[in-house]
Every structure is written in structure tokens, then in C-alpha cells.
Amino acid sequence: MKMKWRALVFCGVAALVGGCSQMGYFVQAAHGQFSLLAEAQPIDDWLARSDINDKLRDKLTKVKEIRAFAAKELALPDNDTFTTYADLKRPFVMWNVVATPELSLKPLQWCFPVAGCVNYRGYYSKDDAQSYAKELRAEHYDVEVSGVPAYSTLGWFRDPVLSTFIQYPDGEVARMVFHELAHQIVYVPGDSRFNESFAVAVEEAGVERWLAMYGNDKMRKTYAEYEARKRDFLALLMKHRKALEENYKSDASDAEKRREKTAIFQSLKEDYQSLKVSWGGYSGYDRWFAEPLSNAHLSAIATYHDFVPGFRALLTQQKRFDKFYQAVKRLAALSEDERHRQLAAMSAPPTMAAGPDRAEMVPVRFDATP
Numbered sequence: 493m494k495m496k497w498r499a500l501v502f503c504g505v506a507a508l509v510g511g512c513s514q515m516g517y518f519v520q521a522a523h524g525q526f527s528l529l530a531e532a533q534p535i536d537d538w539l540a541r542s543d544i545n546d547k548l549r550d551k552l553t554k555v556k557e558i559r560a561f562a563a564k565e566l567a568l569p570d571n572d573t574f575t576t577y578a579d580l581k582r583p584f585v586m587w588n589v590v591a592t593p594e595l596s597l598k599p600l601q602w603c604f605p606v607a608g609c610v611n612y613r614g615y616y617s618k619d620d621a622q623s624y625a626k627e628l629r630a631e632h633y634d635v636e637v638s639g640v641p642a643y644s645t646l647g648w649f650r651d652p653v654l655s656t657f658i659q660y661p662d663g664e665v666a667r668m669v670f671h672e673l674a675h676q677i678v679y680v681p682g683d684s685r686f687n688e689s690f691a692v693a694v695e696e697a698g699v700e701r702w703l704a705m706y707g708n709d710k711m712r713k714t715y716a717e718y719e720a721r722k723r724d725f726l727a728l729l730m731k732h733r734k735a736l737e738e739n740y741k742s743d744a745s746d747a748e749k750r751r752e753k754t755a756i757f758q759s760l761k762e763d764y765q766s767l768k769v770s771w772g773g774y775s776g777y778d779r780w781f782a783e784p785l786s787n788a789h790l791s792a793i794a795t796y797h798d799f800v801p802g803f804r805a806l807l808t809q810q811k812r813f814d815k816f817y818q819a820v821k822r823l824a825a826l827s828e829d830e831r832h833r834q835l836a837a838m839s840a841p842p843t844m845a846a847g848p849d850r851a852e853m854v855p856v857r858f859d860a861t862p
Contacts, residue, residue, distance in 0.1 A: 524616025584639030608681025663715030693803035
């Protein structure tokens with residue numbers, strides 16, 4: 493009942509802040525969250541069932557181990573998050589709508605209580621997301637609708653383990669658990685680049701430590717291959733994102749920019765096919781191309797990538813996760829410009845007297861189907 497009243501108050505305030513036009517959106521958000529919680533049952537209850545299949549039993553047992561590791565070894569919150577499981581019987585828990593102007597990579601923002609301003613709008617129904625995307629396209633925006641396997645309520649609710657990601661490789665399940673728990677440690681409303689880069693830094697360091705302690709050769713090999721493909725895919729997207737940025741900044745006419753934009757996206761599709769061949773035909777990123785490519789597909793890449801090297805450098809400096817979180821909280825208390833400046837400075841590679849330049853490519857979170 494306490495959670496219900498929290499949500500009702502949240503939705504009431506949100507509706508007043510957003511105006512009557514936003515009421516329908518917040519109603520679907522509240523209904524989706526309540527439906528999710530209603531589906532969730534304690535993992536121990538699932539494990540006690542006689543009709544549970546062996547694969548799900550093994551996965552849920554592994555999640556319990558990962559959850560205990562997160563609290564003990566990574567100093568992540570030791571609470572009810574990820575202690576329940578929900579079988580949603582759909583491929584994703586939510587669908588996010590991202591939109592940009594036709595000749596820009598800067599995404600639209602939507603502002604909400606608690607979460608602040610974010611570069612997406614989430615729906616629990618794919619049809620609702622597609623309907624809103626249609627409205628935005630009618631206003632000549634570039635739009636992407638993408639499935640979301642997991643999200644965090646920042647500790648407001650007991651976030652469950654979901655069927656939408658439980659079948660991922662164990663390393664990926666651990667990554668998602670660590671990432672979402674990290675959002676409960678530090679979250680700055682309106683600063684997605686800071687929030688997501690921090691969570692990615694925690695997930696990466698956490699999985700490295702978890703695999704070192706509890707992984708076997710097969711798990712390490714599977715995760716290494718998965719991460720290598722993500723790095724390849726990120727490099728591909730960054731290459732074409734840069735080409736689009738240069739195109740939009742040029743002195744060419746809008747008509748010329750549109751023609752060049754079409755050519756860049758065609759090149760991206762062709763290069764992806766070549767990349768798949770080098771992967772031996774792995775098709776986990778095919779769904780990224782399910783809709784016509786647009787600026788919206790490439791607008792959020794930097795959100796998960798920009799400050800990860802800075803956070804990793806800070807973690808190395810602080811050595812312990814609890815001290816690292818304290819340092820991150822001090823950064824969060826600064827102005828946005830100042831914390832970005834400090835993270836960028838920490839991200840810069842050390843000066844080298846001689847030898848080739850080296851740069852770390854940090855994978856963005858794409859959550860492709862394994």
C-alpha cells in the first residue's frame with residue numbers, strides 16, 4: 493500500500509507539472525509499473541515450484557549469487573531490488589521513443605519529476621510507443637523506437653528480475669544487475685551522460701571482478717566475445733555519427749545535406765553487413781536496423797560512453813568501491829559544467845614521450861539480443 497500511495501502521489505504531481513496533455517502518458521506509466529510489480533514473485537518462491545524448468549532454475553540461482561556479490565564485493569545497495577522475478581511474456585519491459593530534428597543529432601528532451609529531463613519517452617506498450625512516434629514523424633522529426641530489457645526506479649520500488657533479460661549470458665545478466673543498482677547510488681536529474689557513464693563504469697568493473705572470482709573459462713570466453721562485438725559495433729556507429737555531424741555542420745544546402753545523410757546511412761548498412769561476416773554471421777544487432785535508420789538511432793551513443801574513462805580512472809584512484817561512490821557523490825554536487833570538466837580531464841590519456849597514440853574504446857550499452 494505504501495508503494496501504491498507513492499505512485500499515486502507521483503502521478504498526481506506529474507500530471508499537474510506536465511499539464512492535461514501529459515495525463516494519459518503518466519496514467520500508462522503508473523499502470524505499467526503496477527502491472528510489473530503485480531507479476532513479480534520472490535525468487536525463492538519460484539525456485540520452490542515443481543513446474544519450473546531447469547534452465548530458469550539455474551538462471552535464478554545465478555541471479556541470487558550475482559545479487560549477493562553486488563552487495564558484498566561492489567558495495568551496491570543491499571535491498572529488495574532484484575530479489576523477485578516476473579515473467580512478462582513479451583520481449584521487452586518498455587519501448588523508448590527517441591527523436592531528433594531532421595538535420596541534427598541533438599535529441600529532444602522530456603522532463604519529469606524525480607528523473608529530471610531525459611532524451612527519451614518510455615512506454616510499456618509497443619503500440620503506444622509507435623503511435624507517439626508516428627505523431628513525431630508527422631512533425632518531421634527523425635524517430636527511433638527501441639525495446640528496453642531493464643530499467644531502474646532508483647529505489648522507489650522493488651525492481652524485479654525480468655524475463656526480458658534473464659536468458660542473456662551470465663556475464664550480461666551480471667552487467668545489467670550492476671548497472672541498474674548503480675543508479676540507486678548516484679543519480680543526477682537531467683544529466684544522462686553523467687548517470688549512464690557512471691553506471692557503465694560500475695558494470696564493467698563489476699563484471700571484470702565477478703568473472704575473475706566466479707567465472708569459468710566458458711563464461712569468460714562468451715563474455716569476451718560479446719564485448720568484442722559491442723566494441724566493433726560502437727566503432728562502426730561512431731564513424732558514421734562523425735560523418736553525420738560533419739555533414740550537418742557544413743555550409744551545404746539543406747537539400748545537399750539530405751542527400752549526404754542518405755548516403756551515410758546506406759554506407760552504415762553496408763558496413764554492418766561486412767562486420768557481420770567478420771563475426772561469423774552473428775545477428776544480435778539486426779534489430780537495431782529493424783526501422784529505417786535516422787539521426788535518432790545515433791543521437792544517444794555518447795550518453796553511455798563519454799565519461800566512462802573518467803569514472804574508471806577515478807575508481808582506480810580510489811581503489812575501493814565505497815570510496816569511489818563517495819567521490820562520485822562529490823562530483824554530483826558540483827555544477828553540470830564543472831563535473832563534466834573534471835570527468836573530461838580524468839578521461840584524458842597521459843602524455844606520452846614517444847610511441848603510438850593509445851585510446852581505450854569503451855563499449856556503449858546496446859543490449860543486443862545475445
